[in-house]
Amino acid sequence: MSFLVSPSNKQAKTNDRWHSAAQQLAETAGVGFNGTEPWDIQVRNPCFYRRLFQEGLIGLGESYMEGWWECERLDLLFTRLVEAHLGEKMPKQLPILISLIWARIVNRQSxxxxxxxxxxxxxxxxxxxxxxxxxxxxxxxxxxxxxxxxxxxxxxxxxxxxxxxxxxxxxxxxxxxxxxxxxxxxxxxxxxxxxxxxxxxxxxxxxxxxxxxxxxxxxxxxxxxxxxxxxxxxxxxxxxxxxxxxxxxxxxxxxxxxxxxxxxxxxxxxxxxxxxxxxxxxxxxxxxxxxxxxxxxxxxxxxxxxxxxxxxxxxxxxxxxxxxxxxxxxxxxxxxxxxxxxxxxxxxxxxxxxxxxxxxxxxxxxxxxxxxxxxxxxxxxxxxx
CATH class of the missing domain: 3.40.50.150 (Vaccinia Virus protein VP39)
Incomplete structure (x- = not known):
């Protein structure tokens, strides 16, 4: 008997794990995935959940630009995300940390x-x-x-x-x-x-x-x-x-x-x-x-x-x-x-x-x-x- 899992199944299980983690985070703001509320996120690409955690706020915005997800009322979505301080709960990505260090060293508005x-x-x-x-x-x-x-x-x-x-x-x-x-x-x-x-x-x-x-x-x-x-x-x-x-x-x-x-x-x-x-x-x-x-x-x-x-x-x-x-x-x-x-x-x-x-x-x-x-x-x- 083989216990090997096909790449597609592995990918599906990986997406499920990222989905579960993203769902737990979003629920603190009253936001759902593929729900019926106007502020819910309608996911079009299942890789969205992983990208959200790996790329943070940049990934959230870029994936929307690329059509990975939709939302009927973006303003209502972001009101809930901001009120729940979700940006602070997400892991800080390396580019953000580099930007912060750069801002302390360089006059970016010279x-x-x-x-x-x-x-x-x-x-x-x-x-x-x-x-x-x-x-x-x-x-x-x-x-x-x-x-x-x-x-x-x-x-x-x-x-x-x-x-x-x-x-x-x-x-x-x-x-x-x-x-x-x-x-x-x-x-x-x-x-x-x-x-x-x-x-x-x-x-x-x-x-x-x-x-x-x-x-x-x-x-x-x-x-x-x-x-x-x-x-x-x-x-x-x-x-x-x-x-x-x-x-x-x-x-x-x-x-x-x-x-x-x-x-x-x-x-x-x-x-x-x-x-x-x-x-x-x-x-x-x-x-x-x-x-x-x-x-x-x-x-x-x-x-x-x-x-x-x-x-x-x-x-x-x-x-x-x-x-x-x-x-x-x-x-x-x-x-x-x-x-x-x-x-x-x-x-x-x-x-x-x-x-x-x-x-x-x-x-x-x-x-x-x-x-x-x-x-x-x-x-x-x-x-x-």
Missing amino acids: RQRAWIVGEEHYDLGNDLFEVMLDSRMQYSCAYWQAANNLEEAQASKLDLICRKLAIEPGMKLLDIGCGWGGLAEYAASHYGASVVGITISKEQHQLARERCKGLDVEIRLQDYRDLNQKFDRVVSVGMFEHVGPRNYDTFFKVVKQALSESGLFLLHTIGSLTTDLTVNPWIEKYIFPNGCLPSMLQITQSSEDLFVVEDWHNFGADYDHTLVEWEKRFTAGWPDLRENYSDSFYRMFRYYLLSCAGGFRARDLQLWQILFSYQGVPGGIRVPR
């Missing part, structure tokens, strides 16, 4: 490397972002307090920023990380500001200049470390996530040098509940290379003795709504985009948008608007909401 995210993400194509975003192409959290749609919510965000900064006609405003020029255009046309916007994306630079043509706006292709000018107001929206912990001190010192003594600075950034040097490795690999989310501790330590914090506003729950709206627009506009992008890109981008929505819905990710003054405003400020 002058030379700072342009990488512009080339690999923001320069993907204006056609993509024009389809997905509002008419001003705001690629940051909208403000939904009194808004009925994305267009209104993004306009409310821009107006909130201008009101918090108390911008008056003729004031000089610096916009660090100006994107496609939406805030620069709004501040100039609605509040009479004289604006200088800087970006490290060539695509953004070109479109922002076109958008602001005829206004008192100058758009520069420039690294923030090369600034050498004084302004009445400084703003940075959705750019600080690319600065990196090794450069936080430099960033705040640059802003301090650029700000007049009676000036105000507003920082709009995604925030992390904990201090870390890395981000989700799949996001790092496919979406925002060299990115890192700041913690409250990192921001306060780096701005200490430089500014007075006048206000700290958290409306991170609004980012969930914003990301879901972006995904709806992206999906609806895909027929017009698919000639320029692959099917794998489509799955990647939906995964990115909806996994991030789940993170904000679980309140693991935050969105902060922090208002600083150069040396304290006499009598304080009644900050708008």
